[in-house]
Amino acid sequence: MFHRAILAAVGLLAATAAGAETDMPFALDWKFEGPAAPYFAAIDNGHFADAGLAVEITAGQGSLDAIPKVATGAFPVGFADINSLVKFLDQNPGAPVIAVMMIYDKPPFAVIGRKSLGVETPADLAGKVLGAPPPDGAWAQFPIFAAENGLDMGKITVEPVGFPTREPMLAEGKVASITGFSFSSYLNLVRLGVPEDDISTILMADYGVDLYGNAIIVNTDFAAANPELVKGFLAAVAAGWKDAIADPAAATASLVERNPAADAELEQRRLQLSIDDNVVTDWTKANGFGDVDDARLANSIEQIKLTYEFTNAPDAGLYFTDAYLPEGGFPLE
Template sequence: MFYKSISAVVAMTLASSAWAETDLPFALDWKFEGPSAPYFHALDAGYFATADLNVTISEGSGSLDAIPKVATGAFPVGFADINSLMRFLDQNPGAPVTAVMIVYDKPPFAVVGRKSLGVEAPADLEGKVLGAPPPDGAWAQFPIFAAETGIDADAITVEPVGFPTREPMLAEGNVAAITGFSFSSTLNLKRLGVPDDDISVLLMADYGVDLYGNAIIVNTDFAAANPEIITGFLSAVGLGWKDAIATPDAAIAALMERNPAADAALETERLQMAIDANVLTDFVAENGMGTIDADRMASAIEQTKSVYEFTTEPDAALYFDGSYLPTDGSLMLK
């Protein structure tokens, strides 16, 4: 009877452990807006719970924001610009952080201007004032954009601005253009009353900038010790995006639960812009979400080298590790 009781206790303990959820804080790059809806949908749909994960999602303050949070271990997973990650690792060699899943296969880095202020093409920026937040991922890539388009960057007056004042300054005509994410700046300007036909969006990827965009990043020490947790997390993220593509309204409903002050119609449009221009590219439709093309990554590194002096020779293996990507079909979006 004694041994039977011990066996029962052990069995109950093992069952309890098997069902215990792992707490996993997730650091976003920005506020709770349309493109973050798939993560909240994955939460509400139980995709994270199915992977035995208790995920909490925190907003960020720019493309660079999540990188040090994850590198220090404060957050095991985050969402950040992979190009900024390259520079961070160059400046902080050996930092335990890398990208494991590309989300924005086509980056949303853009220069957004107003036609009424004379900005419709890259060359129009010369002689104008450009508003750029210093921590902005798009601003970090602007030198590549300038080099690829042949514009004279010295002929542009750059006004450092804060994220909260960026679109208002353009709406008020205090600057002629701004750097930012295409879907964020465009929709923010529309919310501020700027007519849609007065907004010009120069997506850097359409002008020779051959970079990837934001990715899921991980603390490499945590990931190495918990590979199944990372793979489960990425699978849930993929399912969240897959549902958001099929039924964006459901994803936006999950977002509105966390940000009830948001405009649901505007955030639905923002999400759809991200899906159409940045997430569901031809490459992703064919190969699934998350992975990279080695030749394109090599080209992206060369472009970065043209405007940034690495202290050590860049190595793609430091910036992206695809070994945690799930193979269960959760990343096939179509």
């Protein structure tokens, strides 16, 4: 029944695409904040239009949110955590969804604490309360982080919290640390008045976690029927990121146009953090933007095995393909 529902939804989407091939709805992982600015820049700077696409961007509710949306064909493309995609495909074998472009070469998964509450290093989490939203992508990787750093989960009190209450609880001292994306939680705390020199950001990638982060995902049935649309979409996304890197203020203006309540200065800082920490890395500078290193992807699957028992034999080819990328990826400068 699940597969019949998928095929019916994809068939409807393909029929719509056949009648109006420019439509390309895009499901984001999160709200319209700084790291989403490049996608709006791609709209405003004409990159999607140049590819013959009319892209409507929809906000999400977490880094897992877009996966079922794309898998069922409700959206042809989305933005989601590839590690969560690996688990989704293990639990839903044959679901028509795959990652096609890596955005966060260095993932923003982090534990954010307050120095005044005694949290500066992984070892400091013992004996303290950690606030974690259950659907949070960073929380999903926390067991790997704990295993790599020898943390005893029995000595950490984990309190499930909602996304809206996560940073306020840390700001009020109700928890000593939280899981989240580094660029989101850090600046949310700043906005709440927490002194920056009191915030500790423990980036999991700096403490043994060799995972990738969020990627562009596609419905494989849609992509097979419309490969040039997918290639054009990815090229436009790369151009939007290139524009944002060259002129973060202009890209932030595109974002604020869609989210007038946003603090432009704060969101530009958030965008810059994502550029510096997650997108422009030594690897992407040397190898191009969008692709992955096969050996690292294989190692990331081994790390997932530390805390997740696969029902089916994992296969990296099910989770990522470079079929829609140019050879050597996209240049960011």
